[in-house]
Amino acid sequence: MASTHSVEHSRGIQFLNLKIALALITGVLMLMNIYFIFMIAPTDAVLGHVQRVFYFHVPIAIMSFLAFFLVFIASLMYLFKRSTRWDSFAHASAEVGVIFVTLALITGIIWARPVWNTWWTWEPRLTTTLILWLIYVAYLMVRSYAPTQSKGAIYAAVVGIIGFVDVPIVYYSVVWWRSIHPSPVVGPFAQSDALDGTMALILLYSLVTFVFFFAYIVMERMELKTSEESLGRIRFALRKRGQ
Amino acid sequence: MSGLLGPILIIVWKDLLLELRSKDLVVSIVVFGLVVVVVFNFALNNTPGRSAELAPGILWSAFAFSAVLGMNRAFVRDQEQGGLEGLLISPISRDAIFLGKALTSLIFMLLVEAALLPVYAVMLDFSVLSWSLMLTIFLGTLGFAVVGTLFSAIAVQTRSREIMLPVLFFPVLLPVIIAAVEASTRAVGGVTFIGLGRWLPLIVVFDALFLVICPWVFSFVVEE
Numbered sequence: 001m002a003s004t005h006s007v008e009h010s011r012g013i014q015f016l017n018l019k020i021a022l023a024l025i026t027g028v029l030m031l032m033n034i035y036f037i038f039m040i041a042p043t044d045a046v047l048g049h050v051q052r053v054f055y056f057h058v059p060i061a062i063m064s065f066l067a068f069f070l071v072f073i074a075s076l077m078y079l080f081k082r083s084t085r086w087d088s089f090a091h092a093s094a095e096v097g098v099i100f101v102t103l104a105l106i107t108g109i110i111w112a113r114p115v116w117n118t119w120w121t122w123e124p125r126l127t128t129t130l131i132l133w134l135i136y137v138a139y140l141m142v143r144s145y146a147p148t149q150s151k152g153a154i155y156a157a158v159v160g161i162i163g164f165v166d167v168p169i170v171y172y173s174v175v176w177w178r179s180i181h182p183s184p185v186v187g188p189f190a191q192s193d194a195l196d197g198t199m200a201l202i203l204l205y206s207l208v209t210f211v212f213f214f215a216y217i218v219m220e221r222m223e224l225k226t227s228e229e230s231l232g233r234i235r236f237a238l239r240k241r242g243q
Numbered sequence: 244m245s246g247l248l249g250p251i252l253i254i255v256w257k258d259l260l261l262e263l264r265s266k267d268l269v270v271s272i273v274v275f276g277l278v279v280v281v282v283f284n285f286a287l288n289n290t291p292g293r294s295a296e297l298a299p300g301i302l303w304s305a306f307a308f309s310a311v312l313g314m315n316r317a318f319v320r321d322q323e324q325g326g327l328e329g330l331l332i333s334p335i336s337r338d339a340i341f342l343g344k345a346l347t348s349l350i351f352m353l354l355v356e357a358a359l360l361p362v363y364a365v366m367l368d369f370s371v372l373s374w375s376l377m378l379t380i381f382l383g384t385l386g387f388a389v390v391g392t393l394f395s396a397i398a399v400q401t402r403s404r405e406i407m408l409p410v411l412f413f414p415v416l417l418p419v420i421i422a423a424v425e426a427s428t429r430a431v432g433g434v435t436f437i438g439l440g441r442w443l444p445l446i447v448v449f450d451a452l453f454l455v456i457c458p459w460v461f462s463f464v465v466e467e
Contacts, residue, residue, distance in 0.1 A: 137410075141410060151400065154464065155401070155464065161460060162390070162460070165452065169448070169452075172445070173422055173445060176425075176441060177425065
């Protein structure tokens with residue numbers, strides 16, 4: 001008993017060290033990222049300063065897709081292995097993913113208004129992102145409305161799998177729908193390819209920063225979930241003693 | 244296969260018998276379907292000239308809303324009286340339970356749609372006598388039934404179950420709704436199967452994919 005406790009304890013300390021290291025690295029990377037984006041990156045000749053939102057928007061959107069892929073993998077692993085680690089990983093990734101998708105949508109809207117002259121257009125990537133948001137908000141709802149935590153974990157895993165499998169079908173249905181309903185808005189996607197060297201480099205750096213940022217908050221969220229569960233157990237034990 | 248088919252038919256028969264005795268589900272959903280069409284007619288300002296353009300959209304909105312409303316009931320009856328536990332205890336595979344439930348939902352929805360279609364044809368002024376339209380409706384409804392059965396098994400267990408099903412159902416079923424509307428627009432325009440383009444294959448892919456995944460994950464949803 002004592003030995004397992006100390007093993008757990010030392011593992012906890014390792015986890016804490018890793019987390020602190022990750023937090024420091026992320027902090028430094030992020031500060032430099034902001035400096036690069038606002039001070040180093042050249043101002044876009046056509047779009048002006050609003051183009052800088054792109055250095056946040058693209059990495060955030062990519063990370064949110066990655067987050068939901070991780071939810072899918074962790075959900076499958078949870079259904080097979082039934083380890084709560086996989087479940088809390090799926091939960092943390094989904095929460096962070098929903099936040100990232102929300103931010104991707106908001107930064108996209110900020111960009112779209114001056115550039116496309118409209119806040120929103122039913123373009124395939126936008127529509128798919130919105131549907132992703134809806135699916136994973138439902139994922140979080142199912143989890144919290146379930147009768148018990150273990151049931152919630154299973155229901156969420158099921159939605160995590162179904163939702164992810166559905167995404168490519170949603171994407172293609174909207175692409176094909178688009179091709180017969182041409183939009184009045186001309187999406188200047190060509191411009192996003194026309195990044196010069198510095199711009200591309202800063203975008204790549206920003207992506208790396210957000211990978212670290214993502215890893216750090218997922219870790220933080222998982223730890224918080226573990227604490228929540230311990231607190232629940234302590235409360236339960238105390239209530240039992242009180243009776 | 245016969246080991247699977249027997250229990251499926253028994254479950255379908257049980258649910259049909261329950262419905263035959265009460266008749267409340269199919270009748271109330273048909274009435275609801277009529278209400279939806281009236282609302283959409285005014286919301287979209289449907290005039291005779293625009294009918295061909297708007298009718299398929301109204302048709303599938305009504306079908307989708309009716310499906311969600313009906314599917315919400317799919318497990319409620321079993322849940323309230325402990326019937327689902329009985330089913331789970333009985334020596335029937337989970338796949339058979341899922342497929343039986345999905346088949347029941349499919350039959351109910353097709354009945355509702357069969358009752359609504361002639362009325363829609365008159366009110367929205369389009370021809371329903373088209374094999375392409377029939378096939379589109381069948382395949383679209385199959386997709387609704389398969390994914391809807393899985394989600395209603397989840398939703399019935401959660402708090403605020405009436406909200407949970409549509410919140411899960413609509414985003415995931417969006418491709419089917421888009422494809423069904425597009426295919427129906429062409430079908431009403433009088434094209435043959437080939438004229439429906441990629442929309443029918445899209446629904447077939449969706450149906451096939453979820454006919455494999457849903458029974459498998461269903462076994463996790465109902466386990467104790």
